[in-house]
Amino acid sequence: MNIAIIGTGNVGGALATKWASAGHTIRLGVKDQSNFKGIELLKNGSTTAHTIKEAVALSDVILIATPATAAVEVAESLGDTTGKIIVDAMNIIMGRGPVGFKTTSEAILKHTSSNEVVKCFNTTGFNNMQHPNYGEIAIDLFVAGDSQEGKKIAQQLTLDAGFESCYDIGGNDKFELMEQFAWFWINLAMFQGQGREIGFKLLKR
Secondary structure (H helix, E strand, O other), X not given: OEEEEEOOXXXXXXXXXXXXXXXXXXXXXXOOOOOOOOHHHHHOOOEEEEOHHHHHXXXXXXXXXXXXXXXXXXXXXXXXXXXXXXXXXXOOEOOEOOOOOOOHHHHHHHHOOOOOEEEEOOOOXXXXXXXXXXXXXXXXXXXXXXXXXXXXXXXXXXXXXXXXOEEXXXXXXXHHHHHHHHHHHHHHHHHOOOOOOOOOOOOOO
């Protein structure tokens, strides 16, 4: 796949590396192509830096992994997203997010020309994206959104990043639940002292 990554920090950088290793073509959308956080990602195979609009135009899938407070600004900077899949990995934490929206995904839908928006990769830490295995077990991820094609793509990308499974938890009405689940992980890891090396696994019998 041709994937644009907007936000080259911890989450975007971890996924850019995993997806490049899996054979995807990565277009990093940045403001300054000669100086940006994660510039070392250009050492990965099939990874290049572009303006945000160029990265989007060259790609079929867009990952947004910027701070939630920038959700509207980033969405408006993407250019024409008609027919493109947008994967939202952001979370509103402690009220810090796009003004007037309960979730970042709703802000993206409002400020882009794409209806193919799904929320995924937001419910765990970047360390688990770098290393999703706990012993012989790989942890799971989750995805939400009305876009069936978007969820199918996101699920494949979770497998390509090394996660065991990615469970569909519903449509756009579950965006807020996804962000609450992210807060659950953050609460355990940071505020309850469990540390970042924790992850979720859905068990069945």
